[in-house]
Amino acid sequence: MARAVTTRRKTINTVAAWAIGLLIFFPILWTILTSFKTEAQAINDPPLFFFFDWTLENYAIVQERSNYMRFLWNSVIIAGGSTFLGVIIGVPAAWSMAFVPSRRTKDILLWMLSTKMLPAVGVLYPIYLLFIKLGLLDTRFGLTIVLMLINLPIIIWMLYTYFKEIPGEILEAARMDGATLKEEILYILTPMAIPGIASTVLLNIILAWNEAFWTLNLTAAKAAPLTAFIASYSSPEGLFYAKLSAASTMAIAPILILGWFSQKQLVRGLTFGAVK
Amino acid sequence: MYLKNALCAATALTLISTTGAFADTITIATVNNGDMIRMQGLAEDFTAKTGHTLEWVTLEENVLRQRVTQDIAAKGGQFDVMTIGMYETPIWAANEWLVSLDDLPASYDKDDILPAMRAGLSHSGKLFAAPFYGESSMIMYRTDLIEKAGLSMPDAPTWSDVAAAAKAMTDKDNEVYGVCLRGKAGWGENMAFITTVANSFGARWFDENWKPQLDTPEWKEAVSFYNDLLTNYGPPGASTNGFNENLALFQQGKCGMWIDATVAASFVTNPNDSTVAEKVGFALAPNKEGVEKRANWLWAWALAIPAGTQKEAAAKQFVEWATSKDYIELVASKEGWANVPPGARTSLYENPEYQKVPFAKMTLDSINAANPDSPTVKPVPYVGIQYVAIPEWAGIGTAAGQEFSAMVAGQQSVDEALAKAQANTAEEMEAAGY
Numbered sequence: 182m183a184r185a186v187t188t189r190r191k192t193i194n195t196v197a198a199w200a201i202g203l204l205i206f207f208p209i210l211w212t213i214l215t216s217f218k219t220e221a222q223a224i225n226d227p228p229l230f231f232f233f234d235w236t237l238e239n240y241a242i243v244q245e246r247s248n249y250m251r252f253l254w255n256s257v258i259i260a261g262g263s264t265f266l267g268v269i270i271g272v273p274a275a276w277s278m279a280f281v282p283s284r285r286t287k288d289i290l291l292w293m294l295s296t297k298m299l300p301a302v303g304v305l306y307p308i309y310l311l312f313i314k315l316g317l318l319d320t321r322f323g324l325t326i327v328l329m330l331i332n333l334p335i336i337i338w339m340l341y342t343y344f345k346e347i348p349g350e351i352l353e354a355a356r357m358d359g360a361t362l363k364e365e366i367l368y369i370l371t372p373m374a375i376p377g378i379a380s381t382v383l384l385n386i387i388l389a390w391n392e393a394f395w396t397l398n399l400t401a402a403k404a405a406p407l408t409a410f411i412a413s414y415s416s417p418e419g420l421f422y423a424k425l426s427a428a429s430t431m432a433i434a435p436i437l438i439l440g441w442f443s444q445k446q447l448v449r450g451l452t453f454g455a456v457k
Numbered sequence: 458m459y460l461k462n463a464l465c466a467a468t469a470l471t472l473i474s475t476t477g478a479f480a481d482t483i484t485i486a487t488v489n490n491g492d493m494i495r496m497q498g499l500a501e502d503f504t505a506k507t508g509h510t511l512e513w514v515t516l517e518e519n520v521l522r523q524r525v526t527q528d529i530a531a532k533g534g535q536f537d538v539m540t541i542g543m544y545e546t547p548i549w550a551a552n553e554w555l556v557s558l559d560d561l562p563a564s565y566d567k568d569d570i571l572p573a574m575r576a577g578l579s580h581s582g583k584l585f586a587a588p589f590y591g592e593s594s595m596i597m598y599r600t601d602l603i604e605k606a607g608l609s610m611p612d613a614p615t616w617s618d619v620a621a622a623a624k625a626m627t628d629k630d631n632e633v634y635g636v637c638l639r640g641k642a643g644w645g646e647n648m649a650f651i652t653t654v655a656n657s658f659g660a661r662w663f664d665e666n667w668k669p670q671l672d673t674p675e676w677k678e679a680v681s682f683y684n685d686l687l688t689n690y691g692p693p694g695a696s697t698n699g700f701n702e703n704l705a706l707f708q709q710g711k712c713g714m715w716i717d718a719t720v721a722a723s724f725v726t727n728p729n730d731s732t733v734a735e736k737v738g739f740a741l742a743p744n745k746e747g748v749e750k751r752a753n754w755l756w757a758w759a760l761a762i763p764a765g766t767q768k769e770a771a772a773k774q775f776v777e778w779a780t781s782k783d784y785i786e787l788v789a790s791k792e793g794w795a796n797v798p799p800g801a802r803t804s805l806y807e808n809p810e811y812q813k814v815p816f817a818k819m820t821l822d823s824i825n826a827a828n829p830d831s832p833t834v835k836p837v838p839y840v841g842i843q844y845v846a847i848p849e850w851a852g853i854g855t856a857a858g859q860e861f862s863a864m865v866a867g868q869q870s871v872d873e874a875l876a877k878a879q880a881n882t883a884e885e886m887e888a889a890g891y
Contacts, residue, residue: 221730224705246494306531313533397520398527401535402484402512413515416489417645418700418720420730 209433215426216240223423239427247410249431256406256435258321259396260389263328264382267336270329272378275340276366280349290341293334301331301394312399319401327399328389335388336381343377344370379446383439390436407432480508481771486525487540488758489515491723492590492798495788496779502787503778509771518645529554529763536763537772541586543577543757543829544844550580556762556769558584558776565777569802574757577829577840586759587780590720591800593753593823594653594843596740597707597725598714599733602626602633612819613741613751616657616682619714623690626713635690637712638683641699642862644854649754649843650716651861652854655679657744657752661833662845662882667891671857671879678745681871684864696866708732716742718756719823722816723795739819741826750834754843755827757800800824849889856881 203210215223217235225233243249278286308327309318317323347370355369371378393408400409411432414425440447487493493515500511514536516524521540528535529549541549549555561567567575567584574588596619598610606625611618623635639650652662660675670676687695690713692706700717704724707715708731715721728734742753760779762772778784785805788797794810799820805811806821832842839845844854857878864874 221705221708224702226705226709246497306527309527309531309533313531318533318535397516398524401486401514405514409514409516412517412520413489415517416701417518418490418718419724420701420704421489 209437212426212429212433215423216430218423220420220423223426224420239423240431242424243414243427243431247413247428249410252405252407252410252432253435255321255400255404256390256408256432259324259328259404259406260386262321262325263332263389264336264385266325266329267333267385268340268378268382271333271336271340271381272366272371274337275344276370278337278341279344279347280352290338293337297334305398309398318399319404321404324396324399324404324406327395328392331392331395332385332388336385339381339384340374340377343374343381346377347373376446376449379443380449383443383447387436387440480510481537481768482510482512483537483768483771483775484512484514484535485538485540485775486514486516486521486536488518488521490758491796493540493758495792495796496589496784499784499787499791503775506778507771507774509774511775525763529765532765534763534765534767537766537768538775539761539763540589540758541761543574543755543759544841544846544850546578546586546759546761547580547840547846548848549761550583550585554764555585556764556766556773558587558762558773561587561773561777565781566804569782569804571801571803571824573755573824573827573829574801577755578757578759586757586761587776588757588759588801589780590798591755591757591824592718592720593755593800593820593827594650594717594742595719595722595753595819595823596714596716596742597722598622598738598740599626599710599712599736600738601733601736602713603738610738610740614743615746616743617746619716619743620682620686623686623714627690632711633713634692634706634711635713636686637692637698637703637706637715638687638695639699639703639717640687640691640695640862640865641697641702642855642858643699644844644851644858646699646858647861647865648854648858649756651680651683651858652843653742653752653754654683656750656833656842657742657748658682659745659748659750659834661835661837663837663839663886665836665838667838667886669879669882669886671875671882676875677871680861680864680875683861684871687865688867696862716752719816719820720799722820723799726815739816741819741823748834750832751826753823753827755824755829756843849885853882853885856885 214230216239217237218229218233219236219238222229222233278290312318312323315323317326351373352365352369355365360369391408393412396406396408397412400406411425411428414421414428497513504510522545525536525539525541527533546555570584570588571591574591575584578584578586578588596610596614603610603622603626606622608622608625610622619636625635626633627635639647641647655661655676658675658679660673660679661670664670692698692711698706700721703712703715703717704721706712707721707725710733715725722737722739725731725737726734742751744751760776762769762776766772780801782802782804785797785802789810794808795814797805797811799805799817806817811817827842829840829842832840839847841850844850860869860874860877863869864871
């Protein structure tokens, strides 16, 4: 039986949830607000919240100076491609670990995660040299592969957690009915794990979209994604906060919109298996 | 008929391939500042003249340094032209990472480059980077506030003059602070300024045997003076202020004086951004009475070509175009004389049109007062005024910068900051084998 929740408690919870939500969202809100200020207003002391002369000047400057669409397209390909490849590899890997575990499965899972504990800069030089040898510097393909490898442990871990929640008996029944391994994964497991896969995909697109170490170090002019677009608006001598904020807002807008429309899937996926 | 067609096709193919061989795409790594952005807008002129197209990679200053160092060291060949500073040029040239620019044609007129800039961008007598724009540092002060205080600012003031003016102009109740100085940690931030103050008090970073000198009385006097000036008459939170923060404060009318890069003059006198555009005066960076060296630095953003680029000829054409007299004329014709890249060529300062720009003379005087080959009163084994042109400097300067920033924030005394900086520098230099 559900516990009775008083109206007062509900109100407190709602207010607390909104307060925490606003606190987390505040830096993004501030960036968006700053993007509509002049450079002088952006650094005004005391800071200006809503009462300033709103202007679209920064967006016009950014549009004129940079080829936004090229950066956006690179981001879409790199984030989408690396996630797609990661899921293609991650689903069978997670299946085998969840349903036919061996003695070493737990160790392998931990070992995979250990690669995330190494500071990225520690392997920058070897990877840079490899990229030179293979002709992958400043290519979308090279960056897609690197981001896929970086995010693969997370993809496998997330999928493994979701797959563990699916009763093995259902897959067993499918096998009894004569399903092949491919059919079992494609037609039985995948449809049942859709929320989990969807949230894995979304989270990895977000991670790849925001990745700023490899994308800045392994690209120059051709494959540079939106992270490089943002970085180009920081200035050593001169005011730049408003223009930088406009560039940032343009860079995060697609992912914010994607997150907004898919928040149901995302929350459902992230809490999948939390309550049984 | 067939033969005729075949001949036509062959001719066309030859033409296409010939054109292709001459028209390259050059990738340029650069920083985001006003003059560089302006150049990107005018790049069509270069393409029209040479047929080469340009790809720009604009990066944050520190990222740019790290990216191009990494690319040159690994021979990645990502960039054909790079924007680098006066600090890196002699070091990278010594490593044979840069292509010499000594063979630029006579029409380029290398002798027209300001002597101080040429000296700072050369190694073993050869030019390795062409200055795109150069700067020194100077005092920018509020003419109205100094008048109100009943004082006047000499063209060549001493630190005592600055301290007296800072005291007289400070009006904390109205959020007006006598002086704004760099306090943010970093070898290119507070250490650039503090090193020039030290030079003007007769101090030096190293003696002739590379022994750190931060434990000398000159350093103590210089750093104590800087700390007192900034904490007594500076804005609150000065320990986190760099160039951009001080620029904002000055433009909002909150600083009586600001001692910083000459390039700031065009920003603070621009009525679109600055509330005090009409009330700014300029003076040479100060010195301590009796010390011959002034506290002005020397810096240039310059264009260099990494050794190993496949497009050296095209890259040289670009460097020649971007740092030529013609380019200055081009900017002047499109955007006015106040917007041309300053501090690179002698002929610019001889131009009667440019002489009308209010800060032109003081910028030139400041640049001429700086000598990177002889930055200090006592002899030193290094080149560089607000930096020491050795690879270890970035680490040493940044560590010392953190100590001095903590000092301005009130977290430690002058003696503690100097002792820690001295110990760290000695350790780093010993580890580096000096």
